[in-house]
Amino acid sequence: MISTSFFCLKCYGQVSPAEKKATKAFQEYFDLQRETLFLHLNKSTYVTGEEIWFKAYIYNKREKLPFEETTNLYVGLYDSIGRQLTKKIFRASKGYADGHIELDSTLNSGNYYIKASTNWMRNFKDDGAYVQNIKIYQQGESISPRISGKSDYDLQFLPEGGRLISGIKNNIGVKCVDIDGYGAKFIKGIVKDSENKLVNIIEPTASGMTSFVLEPKNGLTYSAEITFENGSVKTFPLPLSTDEGYNVNLVDRDSTNLQLTFGRGSTTKLEKAQEDLILWVSKDGLVKKLDIQFAKGEDYSLVTIDKESLFKGMNVLTLLDQHGRPILERLYFNHKTVSSGTIEISDAEILKDSIAITLKGKFDKSKHIQLSISVLPKATMAYDHDQNILSTFLLSPYLKGHIENPSYYFKEVTKSKIKELDVLLLTQGWSKYDWEELYGGPIQIEFPFERGIELFGKIQSEIKSGDKLMVYPFEDFQGSAIALHADSTEFSIKGLFPTKGQAIRLSILDDRGSIKKPKMYLSARSNMVTDRLANIPGEVRPNNWADNNVGTSQPINLFQDDEPVELDEVTVSAEKNKRRFTTPFVFENKLTKVTDKTAKMYPGVLDLLRNNGFSVIISYEPKFDRVQIKSLRNRKYPVIYIDDVRLMDLDRLLYDYPLSRLDSYYISRSGDGESGAAGGVIRIYTKESDQLEDTSAAKTPKDRILVYNTPLGFESVKSYYSPKYGTSGNTFQNFGVVHWVSSMSLRGNESKTFKVPKTDAQGITLFIEGMGKNGTLISTTLTIP
Incomplete structure (x- = not known):
């Protein structure tokens, strides 16, 4: 086996035709800057009579900074089948925008979507628009708890690198989903060959995604016997193995090094013994390269990479042949170089009719962060967003298809959660980049960049x-x-x-x-x-409703029923005032x-x-x-x-x-x-x-x-005001809003105090998202008992 190291962009020696071809394609395809959007909505479940309040964050992925040039932001409301119901223009400045959308009282209960986009995004197949599922209920309508425990399951077996190669070791990702397509847990799994011999054991995880190693032999087939939570046992066939092609096994060895082992089938070893391969590591048009070579007669080529030399966050690792054609792809998220600050509650003082909350930043003094804060009752069931600002900017733009609850991987990050994320990336296979489109030449601009x-x-x-x-x-x-x-x-x-x-x-x-x-x-x-x-994303599963013990159906009576007040008739007269100048240019x-x-x-x-x-x-x-x-x-x-x-x-x-x-x-x-x-x-x-x-x-x-x-x-920006909620009872605890802060600025370790109304809520939770001028991203949840 060959062991080498990868530290920086290769800039020495002769450049192969494959490198020239791929480099030219990447330069042309990623030459134009692109926006990525995130909307922090104050809730995910609304009642007619409320308004959707939001903060928009606009991000330049390549530069890892706010996309300050954007001014025209379109935000629309769409029904359950994707039809546009309304769309408004909001003015963005320096990478941020504030806004709200009124909910028409005639809206039927059901699933809806909020989409944020710009005109410039329409030039790109992968446009970077933000789509979020929300639920809307009619005032007075009854709501039932979530029914869980689906009885049917499906398993997918996804070899790392895309092929199951005979005669060499293969890492195989496992993805278990229920009948609705959500991740489902299983109890145990065993792998057997066609001679009924036990080959390996599949270790279960809570997310339903895991992996195991298999070295398939020619002439044998393989299957997995899975035991589910409901006691049922099902057998699933594994993909058939082949003698042709390449595979890869990525191992996150330690905090410093990443190990990649490339394997090849016996036919490929004979026919392409001296083939020159390139490991193409890319992110948003930025590229680092490394030659991959197999020693004569060897099945494997091992590469050790220093994580410091990789890109921050997502890395797309593509193996290219001597003609620049992609052979296989693997995604890797580099946590080592992702830095973000934290925020804590330093004080919460109960006043006569409000609560004064003091937040303290815990990040570098040079960092200046803009925050938005949704303040909800601690028992809320109305905040089930599957995305946060970290998953939206660092993960979702690189993955194909809908990912269930991507924000999970960025909440209270642990070694176990890092491993879960890597299994997710293994099962995702190819990135969102389309190599045929990359080699198709420069992107043609049809939609101009708007300013006003x-x-x-x-x-x-x-x-x-x-x-x-x-x-x-x-x-x-x-x-x-x-x-x-x-x-x-x-x-x-x-x-x-x-x-x-x-x-x-x-x-x-x-x-x-x-x-x-x-x-x-x-x-x-x-x-x-x-x-x-x-492409309508999957419905967000309200994963905390069952934990709140909703019990039987309950009506959503969120607002106070006030008796109408009869006003005395008043006659108003006024003298006509002489003209007064209100020019903004001269006092x-x-x-x-x-x-x-x-x-x-x-x-x-x-x-x-x-x-x-x-x-x-x-x-x-x-x-x-x-x-x-x-x-x-x-x-x-x-x-x-x-x-x-x-x-x-x-x-x-x-x-x-x-x-x-x-x-x-x-x-x-x-x-x-x-x-x-x-x-x-x-x-x-x-x-x-x-x-x-x-x-x-x-x-x-x-x-x-x-x-x-x-x-x-452009829509006028107005200060948040709270509807006249009935603040007693379970309805407000589960679906009401305490407060919304669209913009708070924190620098370094400074503190800021803001007030929220005092309600009957048994504790409150702060859902905080933020972005700094230097690109620092923050997503956190804080609770006051």
């Missing part, structure tokens, strides 16, 4: 030379003045973040300063589409009001600017006059706004603009640190029509401004 939504318009009003379209400011948009041309009536503004129903105001401003209401077609655009779940007390006296002193806006430290030069030209304004201090151009919309081209706009049209103004000769404002900042605010002296010619704001309430926009 687009406002598209087509003006139907008559356009004159010098007209500008004024788009007034709203949240995260400072406004815009778009030059119009008679031969180009369409316009588009991208990168907007309006909330749903946001009023967007638009006017046309001519070169004389007059404002009029435009006639136009407007549309808000994004890439949100109605879809259907293609109102810094605005200078334009009085009659000011208007007489400085008839035009340009006269006012000349008196406030600016030079004004007017160039008289045949078609129209041009205005040039510069700071006397440094001869640089100021930034000028009208009603918070920046003017990009003055021309005649301010040439004879009367000061009497202004309500107020703000002038900063220093520029207030604004980008490009070395020559200063000038903000001009015009009067409303009812403030103008010539009321006969005055137009109402409705006549001057087009208001477009966008039907497409």
Whole structure:
């Protein structure tokens, strides 16, 4: 046998054609960055009348950091057969997003799914979208305990490496499931050959997954006799063995080393005695390589790998032949290099009507973690998520098909649980990577990476030379003045973040300063589409319901039944208030009001600017006059706004603009640190029509401004509020919510205190998920008696 060591990416010697082919394919396939999503839902079981509260975490697997570029997050609710019921856009920032979804009272009881995705994900076959099963019940409906003890079972025998090879040792994974496809425990198992000789014993585990070693002989077949918990005994045939091909046996020797033993069949040993093989170790496009060689006449080749040289978390180990074709694959999860912090409850003080809970971080001081916390009664049966942030980002993206309760492998990790995870990876066989797709060339981009939504318009009003379209400011948009041309009536503004129903105001401003209401077609655009779940994950089994002794059926009466309160009729009257400026750019007390006296002193806006430290030069030209304004201090151009919309081209706009049209103004000769404002900042605010002296010619704001309430926009983020639960009795203990914290920031070993309402719950549990700026992931459950 040949023993070697593997420490780093091979970068010496001649590169084989197989390596070149595989390297090129990986570079092209993984060239584009990809998002992976996790939603921390405050519960998994809801009652109509509640809302689903969530925190979204967006992760860059390759960089192991938050995916900060994502802004448009789509979250939808789907029924039990995958039909979309509703979908909303939530704004993400720096890798995080907060949100909630109201549950329609007309929803029937049953299984539903929450899906989170982005437009960019649609470019990839393995899109990284997050899907989570939830249950919804009608208020007042009865719920029954889970019925367990299924009487039918199935066993799968999965040789490590994919083939059962005659004449050499094979490690065989065993997977036992019940009639619903869930893992099931068996009592004992024995392996016999076709001559009825005992060959090996299969040791049972609680998960129903285990492994055993078999060295099959030519001419014999093998079977396993399994005894189940219900006393039944069944016999299952093992796969037939072959003389061709390769297998692998991975042994996690100790905390430092990993051992791989590659075996080959007798026919392969003769026909491909000198075949050069490559061990291709990869993760998210990152690759390390090692030559695998068999000594002449040997059945095995042994490789010892230092775990420090492997990737953090998942490693996909693929054996390639001399043509770059994959022969076998084995997944290995490297716990040694996965680091995460922990959190503990340092104090819980009971106050008059609340409980003050103090959390303390126990991780490196440089780590800055964002947390979300679901606070539920200790006896809750409403939190049965099969995924947590660790399993979602570190495990599930690499496995094919549905994995039962993947979060189990990251809760209170022990040596026994590490072994269970390795058996899971053994039975999974090939990773989610499709080698045919890898060798298919670069991924074609069909769906762009989104940043906000687009406002598209087509003006139907008559356009004159010098007209500008004024788009007034709203949240995260400072406004815009778009030059119009008679031969180009369409316009588009991208990168907007309006909330749903946001009023967007638009006017046309001519070169004389007059404002009029435009006639136009407007549309808000994004890439949100109605879809259907293609691959519905298995229903999450509520594994703690039986432990809570639900007993017989009980009705879910979660909310208080209050008598309606009759209100006295109230008549309200109020004086019409004068206009007050609420611009986010200038405090109102810094605005200078334009009085009659000011208007007489400085008839035009340009006269006012000349008196406030600016030079004004007017160039008289045949078609129209041009205005040039510069700071006397440094001869640089100021930034000028009208009603918070920046003017990009003055021309005649301010040439004879009367000061009497202004309500107020703000002038900063220093520029207030604004980008490009070395020559200063000038903000001009015009009067409303009812403030103008010539009321006969005055137009109402409705006549001057087009208001477009966008039907497409981002959902507003609101603070959590709790429904009016009836907090006494088993229903609240089992299905109610104490509190939800969407965002808490912890750095290093600092402490943070938050309050939750005091209820009749006999103890409370905190379900915590989190992600740090440096990619640290946290998932933990804490209980207060």
